[in-house]
Amino acid sequence: MARVITIAGKGGVGKTTVAALLIDYLAGKGVVLAVDADPAANLNQALGLPATESIGNIRESLDDHIRKGTFSAGVTKMDFLDMRVREALAESDKIDLLIMGRPEGPGCYCAVNNILRAIVDKLKNPYEYVVIDCEAGMEHISRQTTQDVDNLIIVSDPTLRSLNAASGINTLIGDLRSKTGKISLIVNRVQKDLPQKALEIIKGIKADPVITIAENEEIYDLEMDARPVTELPEDSSLKKGIQELTSALGI
Numbered sequence: 074m075a076r077v078i079t080i081a082g083k084g085g086v087g088k089t090t091v092a093a094l095l096i097d098y099l100a101g102k103g104v105v106l107a108v109d110a111d112p113a114a115n116l117n118q119a120l121g122l123p124a125t126e127s128i129g130n131i132r133e134s135l136d137d138h139i140r141k142g143t144f145s146a147g148v149t150k151m152d153f154l155d156m157r158v159r160e161a162l163a164e165s166d167k168i169d170l171l172i173m174g175r176p177e178g179p180g181c182y183c184a185v186n187n188i189l190r191a192i193v194d195k196l197k198n199p200y201e202y203v204v205i206d207c208e209a210g211m212e213h214i215s216r217q218t219t220q221d222v223d224n225l226i227i228v229s230d231p232t233l234r235s236l237n238a239a240s241g242i243n244t245l246i247g248d249l250r251s252k253t254g255k256i257s258l259i260v261n262r263v264q265k266d267l268p269q270k271a272l273e274i275i276k277g278i279k280a281d282p283v284i285t286i287a288e289n290e291e292i293y294d295l296e297m298d299a300r301p302v303t304e305l306p307e308d309s310s311l312k313k314g315i316q317e318l319t320s321a322l323g324i
């Protein structure tokens with residue numbers, strides 16, 4: 074049974090970087106299904122994997138066949154989606170990547186969310202781990218893109234605005250979900266001691282563990298050279314933070 078891990082947080086806090094490094098670490102333990110559920114997809118770049126067709130584009134293709142009357146009568150819509158999604162997986166030795174993307178047409182975005190939920194629940198069983206890099210904010214949380222989550226990792230930076238957003242995600246999870254396991258918090262890009270107000274917000278989130286990661290200058294050089302974040306040295310603060318997190322979670 075796959076262990077499902079969701080990464081959530083405000084935009085610009087390093088959520089995708091954390092997701093990529095966690096995926097890379099877990100790939101040393103087993104086979105991982107990585108899901109880029111952010112419409113501004115860039116998890117493939119962080120992992121050094123090619124971009125593939127997105128679920129949004131596949132959904133548009135289905136709608137186009139239906140409008141033109143070219144959809145095969147012998148194939149159900151879900152069978153069509155399932156086949157196309159499996160074809161769209163970017164595969165490597167230990168990581169398979171699925172990109173959500175966004176619908177190009179005027180259709181409701183929640184349709185793509187519903188497709189993603191059904192496909193992930195169907196695909197996840199052969200994998201040891203499923204890691205979902207959510208859209209920035211609370212969109213996927215509020216729409217419950219995935220049914221069951223074993224670990225929710227909320228990523229924030231040290232600013233009060235980001236920590237308040239992290240607290241809001243935690244509250245929303247409590248309101249909506251009955252099948253979410255342990256909630257953890259990563260406070261990224263820490264440059265100095267956190268102020269008392271920040272510590273009070275963190276305490277209110279009641280996350281376990283709470284991992285603080287120092288500002289990492291090496292990542293900027295990688296991004297400027299369009300290299301994957303997985304090339305960070307093993308002694309970088311980010312990789313050490315991921316190792317601390319996985320150890321605390323018993324992975």
